[in-house]
Amino acid sequence: MKIHRIQALITRHLFLYKRSLPRLMEIFYWPFLDLVVWGFITVYLMKFQGQLPGVVTFFLGALILWDVLFRAQQGITISFLEEIWSRNLMNLFASPLKPSEFLAATMTLSVFKVAMVSCVMVAAAYFFYSYNVFMIGLSLIPFVVNLIVTGWIIGVLTTSLIMRFGQEAEVLAWGMVFLFQPISCVFYPIDILPKWLQAVAWANPATHVFEGMRGVLSGGSLPVAHLGWAVGLNLLYLVTIIGVFHWTFNICKEKGLLVRVGE
Amino acid sequence: MLPIVEVSGLTKRFGDFTAVDGVSFEIRPGEILGLLGPNGAGKTTTFQMLLGLVTPTAGSIRMFGKDLVQHREEILSQVNFSSTYISMPYSLTAEENLWVTAKLYGLSDIARRIDEVVKKLEMEEFRHKLTRKLSSGQMTRLTLAKAILTEPKILFLDEPTASLDPDIAHKIRALLKDVRRSAGLSILYTSHNMREMEEMSDRIIFLQKGKVVAQGTVQEITERFGQRDLEEVFLKLARES
Structure with a gap:
C-alpha cells in the first residue's frame, strides 16, 4: 500500500467538500435536522417519564450513535458514487491505484465524516436539549469504533453491489443501511423482537453496541461481553467483505463492467 | 531493440x-x-x-x-492514457485534478511539473476554472495534460x-511528436x-x-x-x- 495514493484520493474528496453544497449538507444540515426531530419526540415522551425512565438519554444517545454507523457507511458508498458520477473510475483504476488503497482512502474519509457529523450532533444535543452524550463515559470510545467498523462493512457491501449491478443499484447507497436498522435494536431493547429475529439480531455487531449502551445508561458497568461480541463479529465480517469486494472487482473486470458502471 | x-x-x-x-x-x-x-x-x-x-x-x-x-x-x-470518452471530477478545478493525478502517480515537485504541462498545452486561461465549466476542447486538453503530466x-x-x-489539434499533434522525440x-x-x-x-x-x-x-x-x-x-x- 502506498500512502501517496491514499492521500491523493482523500485530497480529491476534500477539494470536493470545499465547494459542494450537497456534501456540506450531509455533514451539517441532515444530521442537525435528524437531531431536532428526534429531540422534539423525546421532549414529548418525557411527559411519560414515569412509565419510560431514561427516555431522553436512551433516544438521543441512540440517535447520535446510529448516525455514527450511518455516516461511516455513507462515507464509503458516496465516495464511490462520486467517482461514478464524475466518470472518474477509469482514471483511477487505470492508474497504479490498488482496490485496497481505494478502500483505505474511503474508510479514512468516512472517519473524517463521522468526526464532523458527531461534532455537529453532540453540540446541537447539548445546546438544544441539554443532553451530554459523554455521560456514557469511556465506553463511548469502543462503542463508536465498533459502529464505524460496522458502517464500513455495510458501505463496502453496498459499494460491491453498485459496482456489480450498476446504476440500478445506486439507490442502495441510501437504503441498504436501513435494512439493518430493525435488527440493530437502536431505539428498543432486543427482547422486543420476536424470538427468531433475536437470533438474527445477535449476529449483528451493532445490536451488541446498542444493548451495551442501554446497559451503561441504566447504571451498568463497561459491557465487556457485548463489546467482545461486537469486536469479534466486526473483524469476521470486515475480513469477509473485503474479500467479497476484491472478488466483485475481479468479476467486474472480467465482464467489462468496471468501465461501464454508471452508464 | x-x-x-x-x-x-x-x-x-x-x-x-x-x-x-x-x-x-x-x-x-x-x-x-x-x-x-x-x-x-x-x-x-x-x-x-x-x-x-x-x-x-x-x-x-x-x-x-x-x-x-x-x-x-x-x-x-x-503508463497513462487519454480518451475523448472519459472525464475528470467536475467539482475540482483543472489544476486540482492535475494535482490529484500527480499525487496518485507519486510525482515529486508537483507544482513545477503542473506549470510545465499547463504551459505546453496552453491551459493558463482555464487552469483555475472548475472542470464542469470547461468546453469540450478544454476538457480534451485537460485529459491530455493528465496523460503527459506523469511522464x-x-x-x-x-x-x-x-x-x-484545427488549430489546437495541430498544436497537440506537434506537442505529441515533440514529447515522443524528447522523451x-x-x-x-x-x-x-x-x-x-x-x-x-x-x-x-x-x-x-x-x-x-x-x-x-x-x-x-x-x-x-x-x-x-x-x-x-x-x-x-x-x-x-
Whole structure:
C-alpha cells in the first residue's frame, strides 16, 4: 500500500467538500435536522417519564450513535458514487491505484465524516436539549469504533453491489443501511423482537453496541461481553467483505463492467 | 531493440460475443502505432485490456518485458492514457485534478511539473476554472495534460483530438511528436481522422470484427489494398465487412 495514493484520493474528496453544497449538507444540515426531530419526540415522551425512565438519554444517545454507523457507511458508498458520477473510475483504476488503497482512502474519509457529523450532533444535543452524550463515559470510545467498523462493512457491501449491478443499484447507497436498522435494536431493547429475529439480531455487531449502551445508561458497568461480541463479529465480517469486494472487482473486470458502471 | 509492448493472442469474449479475437502486435520504443478500425472492431476493448481495466479471456500482455497481470502496479505507474470518452471530477478545478493525478502517480515537485504541462498545452486561461465549466476542447486538453503530466513511457490515446478545433489539434499533434522525440515515448493512437493517422503513425494495425486484418506502414497498407490513401483502405475494408 502506498500512502501517496491514499492521500491523493482523500485530497480529491476534500477539494470536493470545499465547494459542494450537497456534501456540506450531509455533514451539517441532515444530521442537525435528524437531531431536532428526534429531540422534539423525546421532549414529548418525557411527559411519560414515569412509565419510560431514561427516555431522553436512551433516544438521543441512540440517535447520535446510529448516525455514527450511518455516516461511516455513507462515507464509503458516496465516495464511490462520486467517482461514478464524475466518470472518474477509469482514471483511477487505470492508474497504479490498488482496490485496497481505494478502500483505505474511503474508510479514512468516512472517519473524517463521522468526526464532523458527531461534532455537529453532540453540540446541537447539548445546546438544544441539554443532553451530554459523554455521560456514557469511556465506553463511548469502543462503542463508536465498533459502529464505524460496522458502517464500513455495510458501505463496502453496498459499494460491491453498485459496482456489480450498476446504476440500478445506486439507490442502495441510501437504503441498504436501513435494512439493518430493525435488527440493530437502536431505539428498543432486543427482547422486543420476536424470538427468531433475536437470533438474527445477535449476529449483528451493532445490536451488541446498542444493548451495551442501554446497559451503561441504566447504571451498568463497561459491557465487556457485548463489546467482545461486537469486536469479534466486526473483524469476521470486515475480513469477509473485503474479500467479497476484491472478488466483485475481479468479476467486474472480467465482464467489462468496471468501465461501464454508471452508464 | 526489444519491444516495449508485446501483445500475443489477445482475446476477449463477452458470453457468445467475441470482441477481440487473437490479436497480436508489438510497440517498439519511441514508436507511434496507429490502431484503426470501424466502430465495434475491438479497439476500445483492446485499449481497456492494455490498461488493466478488462481481463482478457486468453492471450498475454507484456510491457517492459513484464506480464501486466503480475506486475500491474509497476507497469501502470509508467503508463497513462487519454480518451475523448472519459472525464475528470467536475467539482475540482483543472489544476486540482492535475494535482490529484500527480499525487496518485507519486510525482515529486508537483507544482513545477503542473506549470510545465499547463504551459505546453496552453491551459493558463482555464487552469483555475472548475472542470464542469470547461468546453469540450478544454476538457480534451485537460485529459491530455493528465496523460503527459506523469511522464509515462507509454501513452494510450483514444481519439485525442476529436473535439479540438484545427488549430489546437495541430498544436497537440506537434506537442505529441515533440514529447515522443524528447522523451522517447511510445504511443498507441486511435482516431477516425485518416489524415491524422497517416501523419502521426509509424505503423498501422487495422482491426475488423476483433481481428487484425492488416498491419504495416501506411505505404505498405495502401499498396497492399491498391488504394491511394488510408481513407480509401478504411472505406474498402469497412464496406466489405
